[in-house]
Amino acid sequence: MPEKVIPDIVVGRLPIYLRALQRMLAENRHVTSSQELGERLGISAAQIRKDLSQFGEFGKQGTGYSIDYLADQIRQILNVDKVWDIAVVGAGDIGSAVARYQGFANRGLQVAMIFDNDPGKIGTKIGPFTVQDIAELEPSIKQAGIKVAMIATPSEHAQEVAEQLISAGVQAILNYAPINLAVGEHVRVQYIDPVIHLQRMTYYL
């Protein structure tokens, strides 16, 4: 059955809605509205209603949204009603921080392994993980069937690492190295570079 193609910008807002809904649940809240969500997020209520309507009918006019139900539905849409294992490449400051990051809990993702090429780091512990030799990257990822990876290597290694990850079966890469990756069309890449975010704000100062 062909599915309607949803603009990626809409898909990109769903995790933000889900995070806010999960926060409301943690506050013991059970019903919300597009107005309230919008105020929390700085997004218009109309935008939220329009985004959600792309995926179905999640609330009733006048009674708002059941937070539990809407969160469950968004989790299903985003495929995070299961837990994805993540491979982290690079055990420097950022890779280590990511491997120990507490923020993955209950959000459908968990770090499963971390690799580095530095003999001084291989075999050492980062949180619960033992740093693996990058030479084991392809067989380990293939064997574990891992589809999601984070690159936290120096820029000059990021493209090569991306190619190894893809050849091992990875289809989604979050790249912390401040460089654009060239990948095939079947692979998704997202970027985290604090300078990009900061420069977007210095424009207004």
Next chain:
Amino acid sequence: MPEKVIPDIVVGRLPIYLRALQRMLAENRHVTSSQELGERLGISAAQIRKDLSQFGEFGKQGTGYSIDYLADQIRQILNVDKVWDIAVVGAGDIGSAVARYQGFANRGLQVAMIFDNDPGKIGTKIGPFTVQDIAELEPSIKQAGIKVAMIATPSEHAQEVAEQLISAGVQAILNYAPINLAVGEHVRVQYIDPVIHLQRMTYYL
């Protein structure tokens, strides 16, 4: 003189163009085209030309862009032809990684101070910085005239820290805590939450 209001989404692409141009300069390149930039970035050449045309005329039809000139112009537009000091709040894994991050060099930003509320961390060194008591946050930031900050505290402290930062004069906040901040209209906030980026990709898996 009233300036044309540029959509923030366009402003948000300029740092990405600048990063690619700086990379080309590092490769000893001096001329590029919107086609080449677009291929590197996965953005259409037409989009790049349209974005840049909002700010002026930076290239000549047929001869392409001088990379040095275009990079200089974008630096000026983004106000990163000078160097902004950054205050980091939170000396945990992420705050420490950010404080030691090498990727700020030559991009108009540098970490200048780091704060924490943990007596076990206050006074310790992170890279070249001594962790300061968060009680000193407002006077230190005011005295230094700092306008840019990063929050890397647990979620439950992020809003309070943001309010202290703003009261000290900060106008641009990069928030690593996975929670939305409520701030006044004169303050810019950007977010880095790896789960938001990852969930945007698991949708497609």
